Amino acid sequence: MDELLLRELTPAVIGVLVHRGVDFATAEDAVQEALIQAALTWPDRQPADPKGWLVTVAWRKFLDARRSEASRRDREQRVEAEPPPGPTETADDTLQLFFLCADPSLTPASAVALTLRAVGGLTTRQIAQAYLVPEVTMAQRISRAKRTVGDVRFEEPGDLATVLRVLYLVFNEGYTGDVDLAAEAIRLTRQLASMTDDEETAGLLALMLLHHARRPARTRGDGSLVPLAEQDRSRWNTSLIAEGVAVLQTALGRDRLGEFQAQAAIAALHADAPRAEETDWVQIVGWYDELLRLTESPVVELNRAIAVGEADGPVAGLAALATVDPGLPRHTAASAYLHEKAGDLRAAARLYADAARSAPNLAERHHLTRQAARISQALRG
Amino acid sequence: MTKYLLLKHYRGAPEAVNAVPMDQWTPEEVEDHLQFMADFAGRLESTGEYVDGQALSPEGTFVRYDGEGRPPVTDGPFAETKDLIAGWMVIDVDTYERALALAGELSAAPGAGGKPIHEWLEVRPFLSAPPTVTE
Numbered sequence: 001m002d003e004l005l006l007r008e009l010t011p012a013v014i015g016v017l018v019h020r021g022v023d024f025a026t027a028e029d030a031v032q033e034a035l036i037q038a039a040l041t042w043p044d045r046q047p048a049d050p051k052g053w054l055v056t057v058a059w060r061k062f063l064d065a066r067r068s069e070a071s072r073r074d075r076e077q078r079v080e081a082e083p084p085p086g087p088t089e090t091a092d093d094t095l096q097l098f099f100l101c102a103d104p105s106l107t108p109a110s111a112v113a114l115t116l117r118a119v120g121g122l123t124t125r126q127i128a129q130a131y132l133v134p135e136v137t138m139a140q141r142i143s144r145a146k147r148t149v150g151d152v153r154f155e156e157p158g159d160l161a162t163v164l165r166v167l168y169l170v171f172n173e174g175y176t177g178d179v180d181l182a183a184e185a186i187r188l189t190r191q192l193a194s195m196t197d198d199e200e201t202a203g204l205l206a207l208m209l210l211h212h213a214r215r216p217a218r219t220r221g222d223g224s225l226v227p228l229a230e231q232d233r234s235r236w237n238t239s240l241i242a243e244g245v246a247v248l249q250t251a252l253g254r255d256r257l258g259e260f261q262a263q264a265a266i267a268a269l270h271a272d273a274p275r276a277e278e279t280d281w282v283q284i285v286g287w288y289d290e291l292l293r294l295t296e297s298p299v300v301e302l303n304r305a306i307a308v309g310e311a312d313g314p315v316a317g318l319a320a321l322a323t324v325d326p327g328l329p330r331h332t333a334a335s336a337y338l339h340e341k342a343g344d345l346r347a348a349a350r351l352y353a354d355a356a357r358s359a360p361n362l363a364e365r366h367h368l369t370r371q372a373a374r375i376s377q378a379l380r381g
Numbered sequence: 382m383t384k385y386l387l388l389k390h391y392r393g394a395p396e397a398v399n400a401v402p403m404d405q406w407t408p409e410e411v412e413d414h415l416q417f418m419a420d421f422a423g424r425l426e427s428t429g430e431y432v433d434g435q436a437l438s439p440e441g442t443f444v445r446y447d448g449e450g451r452p453p454v455t456d457g458p459f460a461e462t463k464d465l466i467a468g469w470m471v472i473d474v475d476t477y478e479r480a481l482a483l484a485g486e487l488s489a490a491p492g493a494g495g496k497p498i499h500e501w502l503e504v505r506p507f508l509s510a511p512p513t514v515t516e
Contacts, residue, residue, distance in 0.1 A: 222415075223419075349404070353404035357439055358440065369411055370412075
């Protein structure tokens with residue numbers, strides 16, 4: 001059975017039910033049940049018309065659910081009495097679903113969960129696994145999200161920026177369970193990019209492709225992190241890089257810069273360097289300046305300081321870092337790195353140890369502890 | 382089967398025998414320690430006794446209710462709190478003795494000089510659901 005095909009059909013099938021007058025939350029439930037049935041029966045015999053099969057089964061699931069709700073009998077009869085739908089069956093409402101699932105009334109966690117289920121076609125169990133929460137918790141999160149968007153009109157034009165934000169969150173989560181969330185985010189962003197004519201969507205897709213290309217080199221077999229400068233670049237995925245660069249160039253050519261395009265440009269410059277020493281840090285600083293202008297984000301300011309340290313030397317980097325809020329995550333780690341580059345090993349060892357204590361995840365904590373241990377050992381001679 | 386919490390403290394436990402802080406170890410010693418921890422969890426997974434393991438950030442804040450319509454009161458982080466939990470492992474084992482034995486093994490994780498840390502771990506049984514059959 002082709003699980004990906006099933007998942008790709010999900011939003012379109014939900015759209016068909018919505019066009020037949022079913023509200024989104026109910027339609028989504030019915031399609032989820034149809035997906036589960038497909039997962040059980042398709043391995044033996046895949047239907048010739050998978051979409052038609054899903055529509056039929058989801059519609060039956062919907063009718064079954066309605067029949068069991070006596071209090072809604074009136075509406076049920078009205079819907080059942082509707083004539084068989086015509087050309088709307090072929091209309092693709094996937095874009096509308098993207099908007100609905102990322103509606104600004106939703107919290108980020110809810111929008112992510114709803115998008116993965118209704119647009120991505122993942123089961124609640126898969127989503128729960130990916131986010132390391134109990135399945136019941138995830139089921140509740142999704143049904144609350146559906147209630148929240150219950151009053152949003154399906155046809156309402158949505159905000160593309162919030163959709164991009166949701167996809168970015170999914171991508172950054174990486175992968176922990178059976179589902180590769182990074183790959184899923186790329187699939188969905190690719191789908192979104194094919195339906196919209198938007199530079200930032202292209203920029204986000206390029207950003208994801210360029211970072212995904214580095215994945216084989218980013219961790220060692222034991223899960224520990226390999227910093228960018230130490231990665232074996234021969235293990236970067238060149239076809240993903242080529243695609244990312246092409247997508248980005250087309251977007252940049254239209255001269256409507258946004259933050260995702262600027263971030264992708266930085267990733268592309270890294271991808272362009274055959275060895276870490278050949279990185280064009282001067283251009284990277286230029287892109288960080290653009291990014292800072294667009295976002296005014298302190299995190300960008302922090303990353304810019306590190307880039308300045310590479311382009312103009314660690315003293316300049318430390319000067320740039322001095323104006324950044326010291327309370328930011330990874331500020332201490334950046335400071336440790338620049339102090340080591342500047343030759344102040346004592347300060348670097350202390351800062352790395354401090355940074356390890358405040359690291360936001362174990363992989364980083366272990367990496368920073370190793371740095372502290374390495375420098376302390378050098379100091380002991 | 383009973384679940385036990387093996388609790389590791391940043392502070393508050395009696396001093397370990399081999400108490401050199403981790404950033405003073407050599408990179409190889411750090412590596413060996415991490416490998417030991419991963420192997421230990423992996424082994425308990427394979428025996429069907431592993432439930433969960435998490436590390437905690439050392440920074441925390443105390444919070445309490447401050448009455449209807451008022452925002453909660455927060456206090457901390459306290460630099461000098463007596464007790465500071467670093468993380469835990471939850472195991473599901475047949476006997477209390479097995480829980481103690483495993484905690485003992487975990488406490489022997491290698492530290493500075495490749496020697497066991499002999500750190501103190503706290504072993505706490507979970508309160509379980511009431512049994513169906515009581516007589």
